Structure formats: structure tokens, C-alpha cells
Amino acid sequence: MGADGTEGTVAASQLRGFVDRIEQLEAQKQEIADLIKDVFGEAKATGFDAKALRKVIALRKKDEDERAYERETLDLYLAALGMMG
Numbered sequence: 001m002g003a004d005g006t007e008g009t010v011a012a013s014q015l016r017g018f019v020d021r022i023e024q025l026e027a028q029k030q031e032i033a034d035l036i037k038d039v040f041g042e043a044k045a046t047g048f049d050a051k052a053l054r055k056v057i058a059l060r061k062k063d064e065d066e067r068a069y070e071r072e073t074l075d076l077y078l079a080a081l082g083m084m085g
Contacts, residue, residue, distance in 0.1 A: 040050045059067055078084050 040053065043053055044050045062070075075084065
């Protein structure tokens, strides 16, 4: 700490700033989560299956190679369990 005690004050101020920013972002994250929930509710009210929508969204986040690998692996496992067509 400096002779005048400012280092502790500066660090505390920085810490407070980080905590405040994180809390604001957490609040925004919750607001966005609530908005997403509302959109899923609207989709469901229109007749869409929310679970299927979530799966579609998850798949769209992946590249084609990753999706193909997952499909092939799932098909292999289902075939091994006698669950294919």
C-alpha cells in the first residue's frame, strides 16, 4: 500500500466497479432469458413444439460436420439397440 493509503482505495473502487458491472449483466441476462421464454410460449401457443424448437436451435449452433457426426453416431447406437426402422 502507498504511504497515503490510496492503493487500497483504488483496488476497492475497481472491485466495486467489477461487481457492479457483473450484477448489471446478470440482470440483463435474466431479462433476456425471460424474453426467450416468452417467445417459446408464443411458439407453443401457435402450435409449435418447444422441445423440438430447442433442438433445432442447438443444432443450428453446430457446423455441418458436427451435426453429421452426431446423426451417424445416433443412428449407429439406435441400430445396435434394434430401434431402427
